[in-house]
Amino acid sequence: MTFVRLHVRRAGIDTYQQPVVYMRSDCHVCRAEGFEAQAQVEVIDDGRHLLAILHHVSSDWLARDEIALSDIAWTTLGATDGDLVEVRHPPVLESVAHLRGKVHGRPFTYEALRALMDDVSHGRVADIHLASLITLCAGDGLDVPETVALTRAMIDVGERVTWDETPVMDKHCIGGLPGNRTTLLVVPIVAACGVTMPKTSSRAITSAAGTADTMEVLAPVDLDLAAMRRVVEREHGCIVWGGNTRISPADDILIRVERPLSLDSHGLLIASILSKKAAVGSQRVLIDLPVGPQTKVRSAAAAEVLSKGLVTVGAALGLQVRTVATDGTRPVGRGIGPALEAMDVMAVLERAPGAPQDLRERALVLAGWVLEMAGRAPDGTGRSMAREVLDDGRALAKFIAICEAQGGLRVPPRASHTHVVVAHASGTVAAIDTRLLARAAKLAGAPRDPSAGAVLHVQPGDRVEVAQPLLTLHAVSPGGLHYALNFMRTQLPVVRLEADA
Amino acid sequence: MTFVRLHVRRAGIDTYQQPVVYMRSDCHVCRAEGFEAQAQVEVIDDGRHLLAILHHVSSDWLARDEIALSDIAWTTLGATDGDLVEVRHPPVLESVAHLRGKVHGRPFTYEALRALMDDVSHGRVADIHLASLITLCAGDGLDVPETVALTRAMIDVGERVTWDETPVMDKHCIGGLPGNRTTLLVVPIVAACGVTMPKTSSRAITSAAGTADTMEVLAPVDLDLAAMRRVVEREHGCIVWGGNTRISPADDILIRVERPLSLDSHGLLIASILSKKAAVGSQRVLIDLPVGPQTKVRSAAAAEVLSKGLVTVGAALGLQVRTVATDGTRPVGRGIGPALEAMDVMAVLERAPGAPQDLRERALVLAGWVLEMAGRAPDGTGRSMAREVLDDGRALAKFIAICEAQGGLRVPPRASHTHVVVAHASGTVAAIDTRLLARAAKLAGAPRDPSAGAVLHVQPGDRVEVAQPLLTLHAVSPGGLHYALNFMRTQLPVVRLEADA
Structure with a gap:
């Protein structure tokens, strides 16, 4: 078939992660190929391929x-203005036929999942097929062998890192808990003890800050694998953004559809976590499961089931996994938002008088477990070893060294505008709504404005008097404060007070 | 929360059935509401609502x-240029939670499906949730009680027609077979016998012509329910486009995602067909199941299973259903494309010497069954009654009367450009690829150009000599011929010859 080529240019339209291309309905290519609106097409520019709607x-x-081309389509194709491109019907995806097999009761094999993950990771699978795949995995849709196969497939379609040191430790926290930035404390404590811990983290997707966003206000995180390796070889640990690598690349694409679909899948969750850990070369992984009504894990029983799955699948992959259920009913630390959370972390490292004790305590417990799992601390002594390293300043020194190795320690920015929200009555803090708190911090500008967010002045159980500050909103403009305050006025209270009787 | 309003206008972008709205990322509404690209938003214009991406x-x-607003968004909202509209987060869809229940093994109830179909029919359900629903229904995902509940739910969220006459007959054909335009023959034969048959048909979605497209070259089909009722009261029958009604409106929206998802679901297929039939007031339905390697029903065994489901679910809804498995291995008639198929129909009605006998024979068999099901012909005599009515000209007279009642009989248009494809060798026609044939007809311009398409000069089993015409392509421009010929040159042959030994 002869192809008519078209001149490519940017549309100036952001379609998030869904590549979209725009063509005149009366152009020769649409007529010749019978392309209807909303059809999937393949764009070819000098050997590079793009699938788009x-x-x-x-x-x-x-x-x-x-x-x-929409923004993501432009970036994905790597086009240059005016390039002549070819547009055609995309090749038939054979991997998608495996969905039909699963519908008809045939378990997924490694080969089927490998083919699927390969197409997913290259952006060849349409959203409706991703939604179908996720639905088939939802609930208990995947048994243990299928979950192991899926995890392997996710690892095998991406890059894989190996380390000379052993053991290579890792930690992970499942489900959001605002302010829970223990990673920035656990890594330097563990690394200061000479244990290898190459940590990759994610940016915020729906939260006010991801671990990578918080680390980024203190040091560069956008390192490639070679740079990451240099940091770890020098300092035993790092905290970098994982999005710049092709570590389990299918996972990020699945998450984009999983989130709005809002169907939980044990198998997908386990594969998502463990594929990233195994691919980055981790050997022993501690997993923090905050349990609470607004976190991913709602009950101790659910934590138990998930924990069993993680340990079993991990073992099949040669990963030693330990889980620890923690309190997920309240925010951790005081700050919400990249810079404000970073300040909490620095206060703990610097043993400042007002440093948040809850964040310090969680970090010590987790670091203690990691040190014991690594064989560095005898059982039952990990926490005290961690405390010692934190209290004598070695953790701070290690953190600064890691930041320097990643490109240089930075001073967190401060917001130019703040607003203090006070109590309208005296009483006791009954609860803090972590979801509304995160939303308010986002409306104030986090994480786009790293200095924006909120600082809590109270914790559940605190006694407050009328006009006492409850929290302070931080923003880079009066508009950000305005959005956040407007939101808080129309919602249930972020800080719920039980008034005096 | 205070809302800032925006001026609305058309984007001049066709996004097919997926409403899309375009806003500046730096506009006040996006900042205030935290709207990210690809988010679902609700647009409100003077009490009218639109959900869009x-x-x-x-x-x-x-x-x-x-x-x-994209074209479909503009039409759906019914906006006027410059209207001030409000944009906000869409309300949470409670119905979607039923998907989670089904994932965890709880069968769908009528109430759950009713809530889902209500949201689906109003365009409130995102494509990924539709894909999830379809996946949960795929294969044997729905048992008989769930299929009955789904069919009822689909009926109940739309309009419902009732008729004074009884019995009200209907026919349906499952799965495409190019040229199989028996409806245009069965309706006039049956109506000429005084039996009521108010037929609604669809336009082409992926084929070169739908029944409504073919009828439209002979008479208007875009009638509303009141106009349809007037035609049926006068002539006992009609053949109109069903898309102008709100008869089982959720079905069309599900089909839009089902098709690219390509997961068969017995339950969805049965609910799709029977909901349309019951909602339009039909009481007894004959269903034609062409069985062949390129039709929806691939084997006699599959036809048997589907038939059983249709009859059982129909009975639960008070519908008498009969199915008939027919030969789906070859195209029917000669023409492919609206006008070319209409000419075949007219040739049969006019008893022209060259009229396609296969089309005539299929129509007589089906009309005979309908007459027997209606109690008009004693068992075993329906076909001969149908033949009599066709042969004595009553069917032609009735067809002309129906066309006049629908707005006036039309003369099918003829294409200005034709190209004859000839045999390159002598031999025997082994097979005709119905999918490639439909694709070639579409590239020639069908159904957008009603006169475009293809006319077959041979049938499987025919002996052909070198240079003998195999088919003629019809188009309104040299470009259309060019596209179709180019396609045929690069594919497996549409007409496969077994060369002489």
């Missing part, structure tokens, strides 16, 4: 011999 | 106080 343009901002 | 615009074709 087609939208038809009928107005004059696009010429008949042009194709415009 | 948000795309962020960063270039200057859109102002910061404007919101632009």
